[in-house]
Amino acid sequence: MLKVDNISKTFNPGTINEKKALDGLSLHLKEGDFVTVIGSNGAGKSSVLNAIAGVWPVDNGSIVLGGEDITGLPEYLRAKLIGRVFQDPMMGIAPDMWIEENLAIAMRRGEKRRLKWMVSKQDRELYREKLKELGLGLEDRLQVKVGLLSGGQRQALTLLMATLKSPKLLLLDEHTAALDPATAAKVLELSDSLIEKNKLTTLMITHNMTDAIRHGNRLIMMNAGHIILDIDGEEKKHLTKKDLLDKFAELAGKNEVSDAVMLS
Amino acid sequence: MSLLNLFSRMPSACAQGILWGLMALGVYITFRVLDIADLSVDGTFATGGAVTVMLIIAGYPAWLALIVAIIAGIAAGLCTGLLHTRLGIPAILSGILTQFALYSVNLHIMGMKANQTASLKKYGMFFENGKGFLVSSRYIPAAIGVGLVLAAIVIFTLYLFFGTELGSSIRATGSNHAMASAQGINIKNMKVLGLSISNGIVALSGGLMTQFQGTADVNIGRGAIVIGLASIIIGEVFCDLFFRKGANFAIRMSFVVFGGILYYAAMTVILWLKMDPNDLKLFTAVIVAIFLAVPYLKDQAKTSFSHAGKRAAAEGKGEK
Numbered sequence: 362m363l364k365v366d367n368i369s370k371t372f373n374p375g376t377i378n379e380k381k382a383l384d385g386l387s388l389h390l391k392e393g394d395f396v397t398v399i400g401s402n403g404a405g406k407s408s409v410l411n412a413i414a415g416v417w418p419v420d421n422g423s424i425v426l427g428g429e430d431i432t433g434l435p436e437y438l439r440a441k442l443i444g445r446v447f448q449d450p451m452m453g454i455a456p457d458m459w460i461e462e463n464l465a466i467a468m469r470r471g472e473k474r475r476l477k478w479m480v481s482k483q484d485r486e487l488y489r490e491k492l493k494e495l496g497l498g499l500e501d502r503l504q505v506k507v508g509l510l511s512g513g514q515r516q517a518l519t520l521l522m523a524t525l526k527s528p529k530l531l532l533l534d535e536h537t538a539a540l541d542p543a544t545a546a547k548v549l550e551l552s553d554s555l556i557e558k559n560k561l562t563t564l565m566i567t568h569n570m571t572d573a574i575r576h577g578n579r580l581i582m583m584n585a586g587h588i589i590l591d592i593d594g595e596e597k598k599h600l601t602k603k604d605l606l607d608k609f610a611e612l613a614g615k616n617e618v619s620d621a622v623m624l625s
Numbered sequence: 626m627s628l629l630n631l632f633s634r635m636p637s638a639c640a641q642g643i644l645w646g647l648m649a650l651g652v653y654i655t656f657r658v659l660d661i662a663d664l665s666v667d668g669t670f671a672t673g674g675a676v677t678v679m680l681i682i683a684g685y686p687a688w689l690a691l692i693v694a695i696i697a698g699i700a701a702g703l704c705t706g707l708l709h710t711r712l713g714i715p716a717i718l719s720g721i722l723t724q725f726a727l728y729s730v731n732l733h734i735m736g737m738k739a740n741q742t743a744s745l746k747k748y749g750m751f752f753e754n755g756k757g758f759l760v761s762s763r764y765i766p767a768a769i770g771v772g773l774v775l776a777a778i779v780i781f782t783l784y785l786f787f788g789t790e791l792g793s794s795i796r797a798t799g800s801n802h803a804m805a806s807a808q809g810i811n812i813k814n815m816k817v818l819g820l821s822i823s824n825g826i827v828a829l830s831g832g833l834m835t836q837f838q839g840t841a842d843v844n845i846g847r848g849a850i851v852i853g854l855a856s857i858i859i860g861e862v863f864c865d866l867f868f869r870k871g872a873n874f875a876i877r878m879s880f881v882v883f884g885g886i887l888y889y890a891a892m893t894v895i896l897w898l899k900m901d902p903n904d905l906k907l908f909t910a911v912i913v914a915i916f917l918a919v920p921y922l923k924d925q926a927k928t929s930f931s932h933a934g935k936r937a938a939a940e941g942k943g944e945k
Contacts, residue, residue, distance in 0.1 A: 414807070440809030453807065455800035458793070465790075466797050470809045474790040522808070 362562045363390040363530055368412055368422030369586075382408035383419070384586035390530075395556055395563045397573040399605070400583035401613075406566045408586070410532045413564070415439040427529040441471020444523030444561075446516065446536040446552075453519030456508030460499060460518065463507050464488045467522035491521055495551065513544035517551055524555045531556065533565040537572075549576065570602045584613045631897045636765045638893040639886055643772035644760070644833045645852055646885025649860070650779055651826035652853030653881050658787070659799040659819040664720035665705045666853060668727025669698045669824045670846030673831025675734040678841035681743045686756035691832045698828025699821045701727060706817030716816075731843050740842040758836040768837060775833070776882045779826060784875040786822075795819045827853075851909055852888065858916040860884025 370383040382405050390396060400406050412419050413426075415436040423432045431439050447453050454463050465479045465488075485503065492500040495517050499510075507515060516536055523531060533552060537545035553576060556563050567573050573580055579593035580600065589612045592600060648670060655663040673694040680690035701723055708719035735741045749757035750764060759775075760768040786792040797805040798815040805812050827849070835841040860880035864872050872880070891912075892905060900908075926932070 436806045437809050437811045440807055445807045447803070447807075452801070452803050455797045455804050457800040458796060462793060462796075466793060466805075466808050466810070469790055472809075474794045474810065476786075476789045476791055479788055479790055479793045 362392040362394070362427060363388070363413070364423075364425040365389070365409075365413065366423050366425075368419045368424065370408060370412060370417070370419050381586055383412060385422070386586060386588060387422075388581070388588065390562055390564070392562055393560050394579055395561075395577035396565070396579045396581060397577045398564060398566045398581050398583060399568070399570060399573045404583040405586040406583055407534055409583070410445075410534050410564060410566060413439075413530070414443055414445055414532055442529040443532060444470075444526075444528035444530070445532045446519045446523050446534065448535040448538050450512040450515040450519070450539055453522065454507045454515050457506060459504045460492070460507055460510075461485060461488050461503040463518065464491075464522060464525065467525045470526050470528075491525065495521060511544075513540050513548060516540060516544075516548050520548065520552060520555060524559055524561065527559050527561065529562065531561045531563040533563065535566050535568060538568055552576075570605055574600050574602065574605070582609060582612070584609075589613060631894065634893050634897065635890065636769065637762065638889040640760070640762075640765050640768040640772055640837065641834075642886030642889035643769060643776055643882060644830055644837060644885075645889065646856055646860075646882030647772070647776050647779060647833065648827050648830035648849060649853040649856035649881045649885050650776070650783065650878055651823040651830065652850065653857055653878060654783070654819055654823040654826070656854065656857060657799075658796055659816060659823075661709075661716045661799075661816065661820070662720070662850075663702075663705060663820055663823060664717060664850055665701055665723035665727070665820075665824060666720075666827045667846040667849045668724035668731065669701045669827045670831035670834075670849040671731045671841070671843055672697050672701055672727055672734070672846075673828030674835035674841035674845055675731045675741070675843070676828070677832035677835050678741045678743050679734055679736070681748055681758075681836075682741065687748070687751060687758050687836060688756070691759070691829060694828045694832035695825045698831075699825040701828070702821035702824030703817060705824070706820040709820075710813035710816050728843065735841060735843065739844070740840055742840045743836075745839055758839075760833055760837045761839065762837050772833070775829075776879075779829075780875055780878045780882070783878060784873075787874060791818075848906055848909070851906075851913055852885075854917075855888050855909055855913045856884035857881050858884070858913060859887050862916065863887075 365386065365388040367385050367387050368383055369385055372378070372380045372382055386405070386409065388409070398406050398409070411417065413424055415431070415434060419432065423430060425431070426442050429442070431442065445453070455466070461480050465484060468484065488503060489500045497514055497517055499514065499518065507518065510518065520536070536552070537548050540548060549572060552565070555561070563577070565577065578597065579591070580597050581588050582590035582605070590608055648666070652663070652666060655661045676694040676697045677687070677690040680693055681687055705719045705723040708714045708722060709716045714722070732739070745758060745761055745763060750761060751757050751759045752767065760771050762768070787796055794805065794810045795815045795818060797808070797810060798812045799819070802812045805815070831846065834845065860883050861877070863883065864877055864880035868876060895905065895908060896902060
C-alpha cells in the first residue's frame with residue numbers, strides 16, 4: 362500500500378541550524394496496517410508524516426502510495442489519497458465556516474471544485490448520519506461555526522472529515538496530545554472504530570507508550586531520523602511499556618535513557 | 626450652514642456612498658474572506674475609471690466600457706496574486722507594487738494625461754440612448770437607483786458564488802490554509818482567484834464613479850483602501866447591532882454598502898461644518914483606526930495585565 366524508500370530531509374542545510382530530520386528512512390505498509398509511531402522529541406516522527414503528506418519535498422528517496430509515485434506531487438494533489446488529523450485542534454478545520462461546510466469541503470477532497478452548490482439536501486442527510494455516529498450531538502448543529510466547538514469536538518470532526526471519503530492512508534499526528542485525558546481517550550476510541558470500520562491503512566504518532574502498545578497491529582520506534590525498532594504481530598500483542606523502555610535504552614544509546622523515561 | 630443645505634447635499638452623498646460601497650465589497654473579499662490586506666485597489670480603482678472614460682471617448686457604449694474595466698481590474702488582481710503566490714512576495718508588498726505600477730499604466734491608458742473628461746452633453750445617459758452614462762451627478766435619483774440595482778446584483782452573485790464548491794474553497798483558504806491544503810485545495814490558485822474577483826469589482830466601482838463625475842483622474846483611487854475599510858467596519862458595527870452575529874453573507878455584504886453610504890453622509894456633514902476638505906483623510910484614518918482598535922481594546926479591558934495586577938492587589942488587601 363505505502364512504500365517509503367530511503368527518504369532523507371535536511372532542514373536549513375549549510376547553516377548553523379542544520380537539522381537532519383530524516384536519514385535514509387524506509388517504511389513499507391501493507392493494506393489495512395495500523396502502525397503506531399513513537400520516539401523522543403526531534404526523532405523525526407512528524408517529519409515522516411509531513412514527508413508523506415507532501416508538506417515539503419524530500420531531498421532523496423521515493424514515496425509510492427497505492428501504486429502511484431507521489432514523490433513529486435504537492436500537498437494539495439496528494440490530498441486525494443491521504444486523510445490527516447493534526448495535533449492542534451485548530452489546524453484541521455476552517456473555524457469561520459459551518460460544520461456542514463467543513464464536511465462538504467472534506468467530501469470533495471481530491472476532486473475538482475466546481476461552480477456547483479456546496480451543500481445539497483442529500484449531503485446534509487449524510488452528514489447528519491455521520492455526525493450522529495460521533496455521539497457528540499453535532500448532528501443538530503450543522504449550521505454552527507466550527508470555531509465555536511471545543512477542542513475535542515473539533516478533533517472528532519477533523520477525524521470524520523479525514524475519513525469521510527475513505528483515504529488510501531490516514532495520518533494521525535499526535536491528534537489527542539492537546540486534549541484532556543478523558544476527551545483524548547474518547548477521540549482515540551473513535552479513531553479505532555473509524556479505522557476498523559473503513560479498514561483504513563493508518564500511521565499514528567503518539568507520545569503515549571501505552572496507547573502505542575494498545576492500538577494498531579504494528580509499532581515502530583524512531584530515533585535521529587531512523588526507524589530503530591519495528592514490531593508487529595504476536596510480539597506486539599505481548600509488548601509491555603518496560604520492554605519498550607529497555608529496547609529504547611539499548612538501541613538509542615545509554616545517554617538517552619532519561620529521554621525515554623520522559624516518553625512514558 | 627443651514628440644515629436645509631445639509632439635506633440638499635445628502636442625496637448626492639448617498640449616490641457616491643453606494644458607488645464606493647460597491648468598491649468596499651471588493652475589499653471585503655480580500656480583507657475579510659481571504660484575510661489579505663490588498664493595497665492594489667488604490668490603483669485598480671483609477672484603472673477602472675481610466676479604461677471607462679477612454680472607451681467612452683472612443684465611442685464605445687458606457688456599459689461595454691464598464692465590462693472592459695472589470696476585465697482590466699481582474700488582470701491587475703491577477704498580477705498582485707501572481708507576485709504573491711508565484712514569486713513569494715508578501716501579500717501587502719505585492720499589492721503596493723501593483724498599485725505603484727498601475728500609476729504609470731493608468732497614465733498610459735489616459736494618453737499621458739492626469740485626467741480625461743467625457744462630457745455628459747455629448748454622450749448622454751443610458752436611459753436616453755442605450756449607450757450613454759449609467760450614472761451621473763446630474764441625475765442623482767437615477768444614480769441612486771442604478772447604484773442600488775448594481776450593488777444588489779453584485780451581492781447576489783457573490784452570495785451564490787461563495788456558496789459553491791469553488792467559492793467555498795476560497796473561504797476555506799482564508800479561514801485556514803493548512804486545512805484547505807490538507808483537503809486538496811490549491812491555496813495559491815484560490816488566492817489569485819480571490820484577488821482577481823476583488824479587483825474586478827473595484828474597477829467596476831471606479832468606472833461607475835468616473836461616469837458619475839464625468840471625469841477620470843489618475844489620483845482618484847488614492848486612499849480607496851481606507852475608504853473601503855471604513856465602509857466595511859462601519860457596516861459591520863451596524864450589522865452586529867441589528868443581527869447580533871446571526872447575519873448571513875448577503876446581509877453582511879449589504880451592510881458593507883450601507884457602511885459606504887454612512888461614510889459619505891458623515892463626510893458631507895463634516896464638509897457642511899466648514900472643516901477644511903484637506904483634513905478629511907486625516908479624519909477618515911482616525912475613524913478607521915478607532916474602529917479597528919475597538920475589538921482589541923475591548924478584549925484588553927477584560928484581560929489586560931494592569932487589570933490582573935489591580936485585581937491581585939485588591940485580593941491581597943482583602944487577606945490582610
